Amino acid sequence: MSAVSFQHVSKSYKGPRGPFQALKDVSFDIEPGEFFGLLGPNGAGKTTLISILAGLSRATEGQVRVHGHDVVSDYARARRQLGVVPQELVFDPFFTVREALRIQSGYFGVKCNDDWIDELLANLGLADKANANMRQLSGGMKRRVLVAQALVHRPPVIVLDEPTAGVDVELRQTLWQFIARLNRQGHTVLLTTHYLEEAEALCHRIAMLKAGQVVALDRTSALLAGTASTMLSFKMDGELPASLDHARVTGRIVQITAHDAQEVEDILATLRIAGCKIEDLEIGRADLEDVFLEIMQADTSPSAFVTRPAGLEQVA
Known part of the structure; x- marks a missing residue:
């Protein structure tokens, strides 16, 4: 199942x-x-x-x-x-962290849950905030509480x-x-x-x-493994050749995917013929971000x- x-x-x-x-x-x-x-x-x-x-x-x-x-x-x-951690920061401003987790336990009929609550607080870096009111927490701390609430009923x-x-x-x-x-x-x-x-x-x-x-x-x-497996990364000033307009450009950093060694050679040849001066050239494996794009x-x-x-x- x-x-x-x-x-x-x-x-x-x-x-x-x-x-x-x-x-x-x-x-x-x-x-x-x-x-x-x-x-x-x-x-x-x-x-x-x-x-x-x-x-x-x-x-x-x-x-x-x-x-x-x-x-x-x-x-x-x-x-x-299910235990769901939502995108939005949702909290009750009238309770402490420990009280919020006890109330959340009660929604699922879980009694005498303090041992597990203590473990959640310790593992999520909330132990010193257990008795703090939810309104006093930073955004990051509130998000930790949301995670704890999602996990409180195991x-x-x-x-x-x-x-x-x-x-x-x-x-x-x-x-x-x-x-x-x-x-x-x-x-x-x-x-x-x-x-x-x-x-x-x-x-x-x-x-x-x-x-x-x-x-x-x-x-x-x-x-x-199923998409472009090689990533060329380098720095340069000026414009890329039009044939490389699919590259990802962040400031001076340029990243271009290639499927094989021949494509790597073709990209470098295109840059050389266009007179592009490149710095800090690195050739590595493409990551999930490249696959996603x-x-x-x-x-x-x-x-x-x-x-x-x-x-x-x-x-x-």
Whole structure:
């Protein structure tokens, strides 16, 4: 049985300019114990899909299950299986951190939960803030509390919607160490993030959404191997030749992907013929960000980069 199953999920909204389709026939399964990444540009439908999973929104078509429980017809059992960390900072200003976690435990009927609450506080760097009012916390500390609230009832499925957006490096490291430990203990994790280096390091499999459709679905290693494998990085002043307008330029730093050695030679020859003076040339492997940009910029059908793993044996 899959930990999470999306089957032919579509979502349409009625707006002042007419209907808008946020999701179009999205289907994939997440296996128990898997660390799964859901990536896409802003507006791709990631948060809409998570809202349907969490019961905050209802799909126009399709079915979503959590450990076999339908999120609509069996919503109470489905929601007990989930711990969701939302993008927004949502908190009750009238309680301390410990009180907020005790109240959250009560929502799920969990009593005498202080031992686990203490462990959460320690692992998320909140031990010294346990008796602080929520209003006194910084934005990063509030986000840590949101993570603790999502985990307070020990859910088998953890959903992290942009959990490290706008937070410091210390929180990111602390959070990922703890979440990785929970994943090794058998918890399933669904992650959305714009920090693609996090997804590359953590996720067994990745689905990419574009305009509400799945345009890539495969193991992380397969996605990295299936597209441009080489990255040229260098510094230069002036304009690039028109034939290299697909390069990624950040200030003086230029990055260009290549598929093989011949393409590397062709790029360098183009630069030389154009009289471009380059500095600090490096040639390395392309990363998930390069793969993501290549897939998002490709004019492809939704199934072009999609594979369908048979089951848990596909999980790295």
